Amino acid sequence: MAPRDQVEEISLWWNPALRESPPKSAELFLEDKRRDDGAEGLWRVHDSLYDLTSFVESHPGGSEWLRLTKGTDITEAFESHHVSSAASRTLSRYFVKKACTPRNSPYTFHEDGFYRTLQRRAQVILAGVPHGPDFYSALTADLLALGTVAVSVSALATNSYFLCCLAGLLMAMNVVTAHNFLHQKDNWRMYYFNLSFMSFRDWRIGHAMSHHLFPNSLLDLDISMFAPIFQFLPDPSKTLWGRYGPWIYSPFVYSIMFHGHMFLRIRFFKFFLRIPRELGN
Structure with missing residues (x-):
């Protein structure tokens, strides 16, 4: 450096x-x-x-x-x-x-x-390390993705709050394992990440190309994405609320991230569904 x-x-x-x-x-x-x-x-x-x-x-x-x-x-x-x-x-x-x-x-x-x-x-x-994920890593990702879908459908069919919570837990674990695959060469398991309504493509850019290459800098999107809500970097002008406020509200912000991405995707789908109708008129 x-x-x-x-x-x-x-x-x-x-x-x-x-x-x-x-x-x-x-x-x-x-x-x-x-x-x-x-x-x-x-x-x-x-x-x-x-x-x-x-x-x-x-x-x-x-x-x-x-x-x-x-x-x-x-x-x-x-x-x-x-x-x-x-x-x-x-x-x-x-x-x-x-x-x-x-x-x-x-x-x-x-x-x-x-x-x-x-x-x-x-x-x-x-030189002696095998390329790509091992069998058990791939199997874990497959089972978590399958479990997320299966338990989600079961929760809707039975109106079970317990199954809803279990589906959420499985989805969170699925995102973590899918994250490992979006770092690798193009593969179909990276699409598991999109079950959370987040975009594996955006994460490839913001996480793999930004955070991992420029950690803890202004080119690290994991640092700058939520500014000024979260001010991670040292700054002499940072207020007391800017320093300690995230301790209070960060759990709420992080807990609604999936929901925020869900609404973004729904708006995106509605936009593209509207185009054929408008062309037909």
Whole structure:
């Protein structure tokens, strides 16, 4: 990482203009990056631009990761998901030109720096680790998803509040296990996440591409998404209520998240159901 005396000069720690205007969303995060990253509509890795258009469908990790990140700097994502040098050799085939602007990131990836040193040591260990989830992880996800649907239907059929509570518990556990699969290459188990009415696509952007790559910064959507309701980062201007208020109201806010996403999806479905009727008129 950059020395601490240089951090203030790097825009990662600034609050981008688009993020000042709520609602904050995964789409705005990508829009910010396309505006600020200097990728010129291509894919940027370090200080080089690549055109991966012809590679998107054959990407071993799935096409969606590349479709979502077109026009942005994917250096952190590329480095953290490709431990061996094989990906770098493949990437070099798609080189277009050098970038015209410096990167908006404090992460340097110097060969003698912390990350490269860790990467070289990890390569030895990870070489013997199997790829993908093991059988029991996949089975657990399948059973939780099936249990969520089955118990939900049973709760409606019997008007049982006990089964309603059990269905909610199973759904919460299902979201946790499905979260593991949205981090991986495109797979059908990541769709289990959508049983909660949240979007696995939004979480891939806001959680995998934002939180895991830029933790505890203003580019971490898990930090900035709910600002100013939750003010997680240190701020000299933070009020007493801003500091301690979330202790009181955070349980309520988190408890209605699923319901909030449910209403968003219902509005979305109604909008698209209305289009054919309007076209028919």
